[in-house]
Amino acid sequence: MTSRGLRTAFGVFTSVLAVLAATLVALVGSTGVAGAHGSVTNPPSRNYGCWQRWGSDHLNPNMGQTDPMCAQAWKADANAMWNWNGLYRNGVGGNHQGALPNGQLCSGGLAESGRYRALDAVGAWNATNMPRQFTLRLDDSARHGADYLRIYITRQGVNTATQALRWSDLELVTTTGRYGTTGLYEAQVNAGSRTGRHVVFTIWQASHMDQAYYLCSDVNFQ
Ligand SMILES: [Cu+2]
Numbered sequence: 001m002t003s004r005g006l007r008t009a010f011g012v013f014t015s016v017l018a019v020l021a022a023t024l025v026a027l028v029g030s031t032g033v034a035g036a037h038g039s040v041t042n043p044p045s046r047n048y049g050c051w052q053r054w055g056s057d058h059l060n061p062n063m064g065q066t067d068p069m070c071a072q073a074w075k076a077d078a079n080a081m082w083n084w085n086g087l088y089r090n091g092v093g094g095n096h097q098g099a100l101p102n103g104q105l106c107s108g109g110l111a112e113s114g115r116y117r118a119l120d121a122v123g124a125w126n127a128t129n130m131p132r133q134f135t136l137r138l139d140d141s142a143r144h145g146a147d148y149l150r151i152y153i154t155r156q157g158v159n160t161a162t163q164a165l166r167w168s169d170l171e172l173v174t175t176t177g178r179y180g181t182t183g184l185y186e187a188q189v190n191a192g193s194r195t196g197r198h199v200v201f202t203i204w205q206a207s208h209m210d211q212a213y214y215l216c217s218d219v220n221f222q
Pocket residue numbers: 036037038142144211
């Protein structure tokens with residue numbers, strides 16, 4: 001074979017490889033990883049809610065009007081939205097406040113490295129109407145189990161639509177014990193006399209390894 005022939009053959013070979021790699025990424029992006037971890041599904045976390053509402057329709061031009069915070073999140077990183085259940089940190093050692101700077105609570109402190117930073121964006125995220133006493137639900141398709149759930153809610157008077165979320169905005173309302181690896185963890189939450197827009201912030205400490213999930217759910221207490 002001439003050197004030109006060799007180059008052409010090599011070129012075809014690398015294009016085939018590139019197509020294979022792209023297919024693999026697409027497969028993993030849309031299905032594989034989506035079965036791997038978990039999130040708070042009621043009230044839906046920002047990441048779960050944006051995927052649930054728009055995952056099958058994320059190019060819909062109406063999203064910017066009807067759900068602008070999800071629209072900016074999809075625009076910032078569609079892959080993060082497909083991986084709605086992958087918002088976790090490994091090896092935090094229980095020092096959640098040390099790992100998550102103020103203003104980066106909803107991205108799990110990963111704002112610097114990028115992937116979920118759009119979840120920290122300040123604005124009127126779509127809020128789920130909730131009674132003040134409710135059952136929080138976390139779906140763990142990976143069946144990691146839970147050492148505990150810690151559930152915080154913003155103090156009355158904190159406007160989460162206009163200011164970045166800080167630890168001092170939050171009050172711890174529920175701490176649970178361990179859950180076995182059933183894949184569904186529920187906790188009773190009492191929001192007291194809160195009214196209007198709030199953020200429910202959940203820490204899920206998984207049991208299979210030191211892996212902690214940080215989940216912001218926007219709610220409207222009635
Ligand atoms: Cu996991």
